Amino acid sequence: MITPLTNSHIHIFDAECAPKNFLRVIPSKFIRKNPATIKWVLERKPVRKFIWWFNGKLNRKGRKNRKKLAKYISFLNMATQNGQIDIFRKALDVAKTYDSSARLVGLTLDMDYMDDNNAPKKRFCTQLDEVKQIKKYYPDNFFPFISVDPRARSGENIVRWIKKYVEFGLVSQATEKAYPFFSGIKMYPAHGFFPFDPRLDELYQYAAAKGIPVMFHCTRVGSLYVGSHIENLIPQKTSYRTSQR
Amino acid sequence: MKIIEVLISVVLIYALLSMLVSSIVEMLNNRQKSRGKMLHSAILQMLDDPLNLQYGYLLLKHPLINSMNNQQEKRPFQYLASDAFADAFIDVIGQQAETGLPIQKNKDGEEGNSFTAKGEISSDGAMGLFRIGMQQMNNSPFKDMLLSFYSKSDGDYTRLKGMIENWFDNFMDRTTGWYKRKQIVKFRLVGLVVAIFLNVDSIHLFKVISMDDNLRSSLTQVAEGMANEYSPDGKDEQTLLLHQLTVLDSNIQKLHTNAADTVRSETISKILKGTKTLSDNISKSDSLQQKQLEQIKQVLVLSDQLGFPIGWSKSEAPLSWFNSDESPKMPTNKLGIYLYHRNEQPQFWTVFLYVIGILLTGFLLSFGAPFWFDILIKFVNIRKAGQKPQATNTSQKPSS
Numbered sequence: 001m002i003t004p005l006t007n008s009h010i011h012i013f014d015a016e017c018a019p020k021n022f023l024r025v026i027p028s029k030f031i032r033k034n035p036a037t038i039k040w041v042l043e044r045k046p047v048r049k050f051i052w053w054f055n056g057k058l059n060r061k062g063r064k065n066r067k068k069l070a071k072y073i074s075f076l077n078m079a080t081q082n083g084q085i086d087i088f089r090k091a092l093d094v095a096k097t098y099d100s101s102a103r104l105v106g107l108t109l110d111m112d113y114m115d116d117n118n119a120p121k122k123r124f125c126t127q128l129d130e131v132k133q134i135k136k137y138y139p140d141n142f143f144p145f146i147s148v149d150p151r152a153r154s155g156e157n158i159v160r161w162i163k164k165y166v167e168f169g170l171v172s173q174a175t176e177k178a179y180p181f182f183s184g185i186k187m188y189p190a191h192g193f194f195p196f197d198p199r200l201d202e203l204y205q206y207a208a209a210k211g212i213p214v215m216f217h218c219t220r221v222g223s224l225y226v227g228s229h230i231e232n233l234i235p236q237k238t239s240y241r242t243s244q245r
Numbered sequence: 246m247k248i249i250e251v252l253i254s255v256v257l258i259y260a261l262l263s264m265l266v267s268s269i270v271e272m273l274n275n276r277q278k279s280r281g282k283m284l285h286s287a288i289l290q291m292l293d294d295p296l297n298l299q300y301g302y303l304l305l306k307h308p309l310i311n312s313m314n315n316q317q318e319k320r321p322f323q324y325l326a327s328d329a330f331a332d333a334f335i336d337v338i339g340q341q342a343e344t345g346l347p348i349q350k351n352k353d354g355e356e357g358n359s360f361t362a363k364g365e366i367s368s369d370g371a372m373g374l375f376r377i378g379m380q381q382m383n384n385s386p387f388k389d390m391l392l393s394f395y396s397k398s399d400g401d402y403t404r405l406k407g408m409i410e411n412w413f414d415n416f417m418d419r420t421t422g423w424y425k426r427k428q429i430v431k432f433r434l435v436g437l438v439v440a441i442f443l444n445v446d447s448i449h450l451f452k453v454i455s456m457d458d459n460l461r462s463s464l465t466q467v468a469e470g471m472a473n474e475y476s477p478d479g480k481d482e483q484t485l486l487l488h489q490l491t492v493l494d495s496n497i498q499k500l501h502t503n504a505a506d507t508v509r510s511e512t513i514s515k516i517l518k519g520t521k522t523l524s525d526n527i528s529k530s531d532s533l534q535q536k537q538l539e540q541i542k543q544v545l546v547l548s549d550q551l552g553f554p555i556g557w558s559k560s561e562a563p564l565s566w567f568n569s570d571e572s573p574k575m576p577t578n579k580l581g582i583y584l585y586h587r588n589e590q591p592q593f594w595t596v597f598l599y600v601i602g603i604l605l606t607g608f609l610l611s612f613g614a615p616f617w618f619d620i621l622i623k624f625v626n627i628r629k630a631g632q633k634p635q636a637t638n639t640s641q642k643p644s645s
Contacts, residue, residue, distance in 0.1 A: 081319055083306065126299040130306060168345035171362050178362035180348045211350055 005099035012087040012106050012131070015043060015079040016122040019115040024226035035226065036118075043080045048073050084130045085137070092141055103141055106131065107186045107215070109223060110147040114191050116227035124152070128165070132181050139172040139179050145186040145215060154199030159206045166212055184213035190224035247455070249628045254454045254464035255447070256624060257471075258553055259609055260617035262445065264489055265544040266436050266610045272537040273431065280424070281321030287420040288325075291413075292334075296385035300337055307333040327410035327417075334409055335402075338391065339374030341381050372402055429611065437607030443512060443548070444557045446602030447609065449587070453554050456580040460552060465628075467551070470496035472625040475618060489614055490543055497550050512556030513549045517542060563599060566591045 020036040031038055041047050055069050078087055088106065095102035108131055110124040124147070131144045146165050153161055162185070169180035185207060189195045195216060207214050217223060274280060289301035304310055310333050313322040346362040369377065379395060382388045394412075398405035439445075454461050474492040477485055508514040524538050548555055559568050565588040575585045587595055 085306070122302055123299055125297075126302045129298060129303055133306065164344060167348060169348040169360065169362065170345055178346070178348055178360040180360060181345060 004101035004103050005095060006103040006105065007091075007095055008105045010091050010104050010106050011109065012084045012091065012134075013079070013109055013111075013127055014082060014084055014087060014122070015039075015076075017084075017109070017111060017120055017124075017127045018079075019111055019118045019120045019226065021115045021118060021226045022111070022120075025222065025224055027221075042076055045077075045081075048076060084127070085134050088134050088138070088142065092138065095141075101140070103143060105183070106134075106142060106144040108144060108147045109186075109188065110149040110152060110191070111223075113149050113151045114223070114226055116229075132165070135179070135181050136170060139170055140175050140177065143179075143183040144181075145184040145213075146182040147186045147188065148200070148203060149188070149191060150193050150197045150199035155202050158200070158203045162203070162206070166210070184215060186215045186217070188217045188223055190217055190222075192225040192227070246628070247461075249624060250461050250465045251451065251455045253468045253621065253624045253628060254461050254553075255450055256617055256621045257464050257468045258445075258450060258548075258551070259612075260489070260614055260621055261493060261544060261548055261551070262439060262443070262606075263436075263610050263612065263614040263617050264486060264493075265541060265548070266432060266439055267486060267614050268537050268540045268544065269435050269439070270428065270431050272534060272541070273435070274428075275534055275537065278320055280323040283420065283424050283427070284323060284325065285321050287416065287423070291416050292387075294382075294385050294387035296383045297387065298341075300334070303337045303340070304330075304333050307337060309333045309336075327413045328406070330413045331406040331409040335371055335375050335406065338378040339371060341378035342369070342374045372400055372405070375405070432611035432613065433608065436610035437604070439610060440603050440606035442516070443555050444561075444563075444603075445555055445606045446562075446599055447605040448598050448602035449554060449562075450602075450606075452583060453580065456583060464551065464553070467493075467496045467499075468621055469625055469628075470499060472622050475622060477615065477618070485615065486540065489618060490540060490547075493547055494543065497547050508546065508549045509552070510549050510556035511558065513545050516545055520545075560588065562588050562591065562595070565589065566596075 018039075020039055023035040023039050023042075024032050026032075052069070052073055078090070082090070088104070091104055092102065095104060108124075108127055112119050112124045114120075128146065135142050135144055146162060148158060148162070150158070165182040166180050166185075169178060171178045185203070187195065187200075204214070206212075285305060288304065289299065292301035292304060293299050309329055310322075310325070313325070313329075314320065315322075347364050348360045348362055351359050351361060376395060379388060379391050382391075394405055394408045397408065454464065471492045474495070475489070477488070480488060508517065520538055520542050524535065554561070557564055559565060560573075561584075573585075573589070575589075576582060
């Protein structure tokens with residue numbers, strides 16, 4: 001049996017799922033001082049068009065920079081102008097150009113605790129519900145993972161909560177295969193908790209017993225805690241100088 | 246009587262220019278999708294339950310509601326019927342009852358990493374699903390409200406739907422009020438921009454109209470003709486604006502039977518050229534914006550035809566204050582003397598009154614065309630009531 005093309009890491013959350021200080025994930029002092037204002041400004045389409053045009057004028061020979069900017073602009077365009085299902089459909093359309101049975105693993109992000117004071121406009125429960133609907137429409141192509149944050153619920157409460165997403169599901173009408181709504185668990189310790197947080201013990205035991213995959217975000221870039229003391233929390237390399245006596 | 250005629254003339258000008266402000270604001274709202282965004286934001290607020298789910302997002306994604314969006318232009322719907330809302334809302338609450346099928350993972354070796362579904366999906370009706378969905382919610386004021394609807398409905402879908410429709414209609418009435426309050430700022434800004442761009446100074450207008458008998462007489466004539474034909478009852482906003490334009494146009498054309506094709510004011514001529522460029526940039530398929538642009542052009546042309554002081558010119562204030570050309574000779578008539586002092590010999594109070602006049606125009610234009618049309622009708626009626634009946638011929642004897 002040929003395994004279909006599988007993209008094991010996509011995100012389909014839209015701009016409303018992110019807190020207003022989300023742009024603090026970008027390692028820039030200027031952006032980290034005014035993340036909410038910059039996010040608001042970048043969500044305006046004319047602004048993005050202007051940035052694209054201005055960069056084109058400045059960047060005559062540097063095609064590499066233009067590609068990077070194009071990536072970020074298209075990311076913003078996608079997140080601000082489309083809902084989760086539209087983002088997923090676009091990703092699936094691209095994947096299907098390679099393989100009509102392509103599968104996409106969508107990683108949800110619980111961003112409710114990512115910022116210390118500001119929850120996103122669209123809370124995580126809403127993000128999950130929308131993702132669950134997408135699974136119902138595309139059971140053979142979409143395999144979402146559910147994000148867990150011990151600050152939302154802990155211990156046995158996590159297990160009770162997660163059961164309705166991983167122990168219940170649907171049967172695909174096309175292939176008659178059964179699938180749970182969510183295929184695995186995704187964790188983002190960079191959002192502000194430790195992977196060895198004791199509140200997660202019951203979850204790990206449950207996942208091990210049921211054979212549910214658990215994925216962890218480990219890279220330095222991407223999503224991380226964006227609260228007001230972000231600079232204190234990010235470990236940095238320091239250079240040590242010997243004092244002169 | 247003269248003061249009434251001056252007021253009628255000034256109000257007519259405000260009515261005309263307010264239509265320009267309204268058209269511009271509507272065009273801006275259309276481009277910014279203001280109505281649709283406001284409606285969406287109101288629905289999100291109405292259905293947000295912090296202790297449960299954000300039902301507003303789920304409702305907006307419901308196929309019945311989502312299909313109303315203009316997907317091609319990414320334009321949110323601007324109107325939602327209460328019955329569509331109620332049907333979709335009952336579904337959204339009922340969806341909470343849909344837990345799906347219990348899924349069991351097959352043992353390794355059996356068909357790989359696969360699952361088996363057990364059981365069947367329950368087939369409760371809409372009311373059953375609504376009841377179960379509601380019961381599964383965490384206790385919250387929102388849930389209490391739904392329980393209240395459900396208990397009063399006695400299990401009848403139509404009654405439940407009716408209560409939800411009423412709730413939606415009441416909330417939309419409040420939303421309309423919020424929208425109108427938000428629009429006031431826009432109207433004021435656009436009013437000020439129009440006042441500045443067209444250089445319409447209210448204080449100057451008042452003075453010119455009170456001194457220029459011909460201008461006052463022609464404006465009053467237009468206003469009276471318009472008052473006879475104006476009938477706003479039962480018309481929605483768009484239709485009313487169109488009706489106002491039509492009656493104004495027909496009465497102004499009666500006045501200018503030999504109206505020249507060229508526009509008198511240089512400012513208006515330049516603005517009309519600008520609107521042509523804008524029209525070329527607007528998509529031909531966007532008929533609403535094209536229509537709004539046509540209305541703006543029509544109002545500008547009518548403003549020019551009415552002949553009141555409008556637009557920028559080097560021989561008129563405030564540009565004449567910086568014009569180093571030789572001043573013309575001071576006229577001898579009252580209006581000419583006033584204009585001479587204003588244009589050629591500005592003092593502190595001239596400048597101060599000019600600024601106040603522009604700000605006043607901007608503020609007054611923000612009241613909107615329906616307001617000024619109503620005031621105009623009242624003034625015309627007052628004038629008609631105060632007019633002496635035409636004298637009869639005393640030499641005629643009554644027939645026996």
